[in-house]
Amino acid sequence: MKKISLLFCVLAYGCAAAVAQIPAFTAKQVKVGVPAFLPGIMPDSSAATLQNDTLYYTLQGQVFGKGTRISLNNHFASPRTPWQTIFEMADAYAKKDKQRIIALYETGSQAKIKALLSGANGTQFLNFVSRASKSNLRLLAGFAYKNGWIVYTKDDAYGLHDNYIIQQDGRYKLAALDDNMAESWNLSLYYKFEPAPFVPVKNVRLPDSLAYSDSIIVVINTPAASKHWVAIIGDKPGEQVYRLIEDNGVNDLDRQPQKISFYLGGLNFRDKGFHKFYIISLNYPVQRVSSNFFTPSQNQIQVY
């Protein structure tokens, strides 16, 4: 009987829930802490609570840890949950099925998606979304937002995508959104970077003093593969970091993974004198100093 049912579903191009791991829609209150020092973060006193340089959002939603893989070959003509909509979208995108794509959008947004699909770049657009859908697209989280749901997905080719879904006629439909609020933007950045705890870098061979006009080459073996940024930060919150180097980025003098070699000059510390600083490894770029990075592993150098 199960086989018959499965066959029926496949033939009918639907009932994909029977074959895919589509998560149940079980929204509840969740608290998301967005580091306020992530690049691009906008101040958001209206929706978030700022504590320890972190914006805390208390939201109604559902999060999926590292993400739930959005498998293809699912069809939900009438999605009953936001997740069904996302799975339907991924499949329609992957198959470049214009009609299914248009049908996914609520009526007020259909003109926009039609214009996109039928415009001069329609083919490129379809190629793009198709590739994204086939590049390990994952469902990360969804939160009640405005009159609908903001849902974050991510693929290995292009990174993050946000999706806005509203209920229309009892079904969850994709919708266009012109947003001027910080909340969804900040959450987007959180899911772009998926910030992991930083790691203090210890046992770095550094001189006690350095001439202002001189520089040295510092070599750091990053503690973990995922943490491919190294930042030299001062001890004054809010200031620009002294140095930020990406593993194999333009300022990395070697091409070896998990090894970052870079110039550190006296002028990086801006002024002569004694400077306390920290060396940390992160999985995201950080451009301003946060007190969250202050650890006992403090370094000191005299710039003369």
Add this chain to the structure above:
Amino acid sequence: MKKILLLLLLAGLIVFAGQAYGQSNASNTTTPIPLPVPVPKPKPTDTVPHRPTDTIPHPPDSVKIDCKTPPKLVSFSLPCCVSKTTDVASIAKVTFDNQQCPPPAVTFTPATLSLPYLSSSNQTVTASAGGVTLQAQVNIVNEDVSTGSTQLSTDFKSIGQKFYEAIIDLLENAPCAAKVIPPSANFVYETSLICCPGAAGGNCVTTSRKYSGSASIGYGFTCHFPIYGCPYLASLDAVFSANASASVGINYKSGCTVGRACASIDGNISVGGGLGATLAAGFISAELQLLAGGSLNGSYCFYPKNELRGNITMGSVKVVGTVSGGWGLISHTVEFTVFNGVSKSFPD
């Protein structure tokens, strides 16, 4: 013969009596009155004590001064210098040997000290009084007359160079590189003599420097840095131009005391430029403007020694605009900081 002697004696007594009477009305003699003079009894008052006798001795102020001979001019001096048209009488110091008698009128030649056409002149002035003539010297300084002019272009270049170096240092920390338009300008100082009457060592005429000039320092930067704060892209390459300009002005004249001739430097750094990116045929797009600012403030002292002090601040750089993602149908209006700014003071 006895009659003749008697007449002579009588005549002598009359003459003596007449002299004694006339002395009481004269003021130009110093002969003391040999006899006590009866005076009226003073009325008792609260402030004048009653004298116990009706006859008082010679009061002390009644010492007679002989002003028959007028006081003699014994000294005449003038200030070391003057720097404006001056009546000699108003600055001359004269003394007479007898200060208790009215001095005779003093005549100064010339009576007025006029400013010379040259930067300074030494004038001999005579003071004449009661047949005595004395001389004194005075330097008359025309402080408005320049004694020379010197270009300060080298100093100014050093200003520009030091600011340049400071900005470059900043940009090493900032996420962009820089190209600098070398500054060019010049300053001058003019020398003139000034009058410092109280100067130590008697060098009352000293050289003053009057600094003048104004210029602007201009720098141009082409900055290129990644913006990580876009959710849909690993980074956006932002390229923008930055201009720094500073106006430098000085109008200073050194005085008698050791001062500092410093030019104030005030400027700003403006950053302009847009950032546009369209990827994946409208799938992801960004229309952003970069807003930034900065300032240059400082002073450059030309005198008594060349010294540059200043502060350069590269202000925060903000990104303002619209970013579209969400499969092309979600747009965000954003404003966020990509660079918190740094400042540098110098000398270090």
